[in-house]
Amino acid sequence: MGPFKRRGRSPSFDAVAGNGLINRRALLGQGIAIAGVGAAATVTAAAAEPLKDNPWSLEMGGPTPAAQTPSRFEKAVTRTRTNPDNEFRNSHARTPHHLLNGTVTPNSLHFSINHAGIPDIDPAEHKLVIHGMVRQPLEFTLEKLTRYPLVTRMSFLECAGNSAPMFSNEPMQITAQAIHGLVSNSEWTGVRLSTLLDEAGIDPKAKWLVAEGADAHFLDRSVPVKKAYDDALIAIYQNGEHLMPGNGYPMRLLLPGYQGNMNVKFLRRIKAVDQPAMSMFESKTYSQILPGGKTWRFNFVMQVKSFITNPSFGHALKEPGFYTISGVAYSGTGRIAKVMVSADGGKSWGEAALQGPTHPQAFTRFVMPWRWDGQPAVLQSRAWDEVGNSQPLRAQFVAARGETKQPLTNPVMFPNQHYNSLTSWAVDSKGEIKHVYA
């Protein structure tokens, strides 16, 4: 064969920060080849043909199921649950971020928290009522609601208590799923709440909407009318299909960027009122405890945040060489504008590549090329959003919001909500990964 011509551009592949971070421009054109990825095994041409045939290549494969499910080799990729036997208390199921990629959370793996089990709702019998301070109370069946104009958008949903283990004064040795698994990201399709409020004729004096679910808890939260007119949806579809039962089937409130609990599931009514209901979840559960014993009520917006999913606790690097650091970033206040990555515990930073297009109040996947030299490294990410908010450093965050000493005696009495500081993964010289504070 003749000479080999280099194709494409030849961008810089210089180190952009300490401990082996490579300029993200190496991701363009032929940069990665020049950067010497070299992760593949080289083989001789003779060895490449004929290929060894594995058993599955030698016989007819299995049947096509009506609904596809993952390979039996992916059993570890599942939600972890706090109440699998459905005891008479709440139940959490966490998304396995350390085993996922991209930005969409499959419906099977979307996190869920239910306070009274998952109701088995017949959609033909379920109704949504809008009443209170309106000109004309209205009642909507699912069939009627589906006739309204439907809006489709990406949005993350995050429990206010997601990442609660990060309040511990000692870093807990648990996976990104265990730490950050109460956030997920989907494409939602539903009716604008403003369309329905306009039809009902909401009184301008109504400042709040009390949303109530049809679960046995009749879970209710107060939502500012302004949010309803900004971007609230009555969501009916999640990633193209009807909502999962644990995520609010047949309809839920979707308040992009607001804490998960306010996105009331199994939505059965919205009452327009002039002051908030002071329901249990807003006056107690999600009334956030601050240092000094004060509480912070009506703190709705989930602030800008990011965490590295690959590599992370539970993974191991087999050998020095090229790796891709990647993770998710999101913000309740807009699109992600920038994610910086450090491999030396925050001493130096390089800008990660973002997988666009970026959506407001939705996951953005960031990617950073890295050559690991086999020496200890501490990986961190830090995100900025389009309105200029950024993740606070840990020391700043702890000073403002507190931390808890292990072991916890009464976790309810300690700050455990709206964590949005950094997550740090330490790689040791054997390639093992620990959770650290750095």
Added chain:
Amino acid sequence: MGPFKRRGRSPSFDAVAGNGLINRRALLGQGIAIAGVGAAATVTAAAAEPLKDNPWSLEMGGPTPAAQTPSRFEKAVTRTRTNPDNEFRNSHARTPHHLLNGTVTPNSLHFSINHAGIPDIDPAEHKLVIHGMVRQPLEFTLEKLTRYPLVTRMSFLECAGNSAPMFSNEPMQITAQAIHGLVSNSEWTGVRLSTLLDEAGIDPKAKWLVAEGADAHFLDRSVPVKKAYDDALIAIYQNGEHLMPGNGYPMRLLLPGYQGNMNVKFLRRIKAVDQPAMSMFESKTYSQILPGGKTWRFNFVMQVKSFITNPSFGHALKEPGFYTISGVAYSGTGRIAKVMVSADGGKSWGEAALQGPTHPQAFTRFVMPWRWDGQPAVLQSRAWDEVGNSQPLRAQFVAARGETKQPLTNPVMFPNQHYNSLTSWAVDSKGEIKHVYA
């Protein structure tokens, strides 16, 4: 209560085309209220409170599963299969578009076609080899491949034979699933094929890549090297999780916009060569029959297309009033730029609203407000993409590409591929919907 203030903008809600199509600007601000949607039932304030409690509100709900599945009330939302008993032939499973919304196809419902069943591949044993006209043959395990920079993007996949029923000279009375169910849309994450070819050092004289799967068919297709450098991926993740077994687990070729069969699943090798392999699927199966008996080989790109999913065959309109017409549009040659909708069989057209951001070679959901007056109507959509391609009208398409007389004697001998003309749904005065040619 005091007077009610109108909120938001008051755009035009004039009819924009015949038979009740409403200007899409009515979707903004308070337009829909002004347009008199009026689909909801009005209730008295007294009736709105207290609400009737359904049985699921009166007792603790069910357990939280590790992996979520749809409600038992959604059993109809599933794939239809041509070979459920896994007989020794190929097997199709179709996406239920008439029961979905948004743009993402859930992994459980992504279409699949397999010619030799679904192989049960152990990812730890599977390897991808790149060889042929390269400087250095390379071998990749899944673990190694995952260390490369991963790219995330939306993309549709469409079988070249999707919509084959539309070649019938009589409109078949079947659902959008049965007609168009061999196209789906996902977020895919994988490694750029160009990155791997650069590392192997592809010979500039190599113009084709022969991609081969590890299924018992060793399904192989020839792909232009140029496509590999444009946007081809080795896809590893589908909507965030590893590929479904029927969609190519653990890795497949993704050629955005190219006919589905070329996106070789269970990918085990790519051989760089100087001419195409003339494999069975390119020389026979997807060698398209044209009027006059000629065949069209290497017709790779799936052209711009759209179809209405709601309402469509299998649905019924219960009563005159407001409805939302919606469907999906996509193009192998870029982003969707415009979708026009007609309610009078193509005599007049109104522009639909697109749910952005639009992605190249991916589904875009279009939405059109409509007030049905109870008279017969014929609903159609027609899409344009950003490079100016549009769906041909049916008469143009049939003249160029042929049609088949029913009943078919030997379907293989008739034109049945790359249909991208219009789909028409006729609504009669009872609200029943038929498939028609118009």
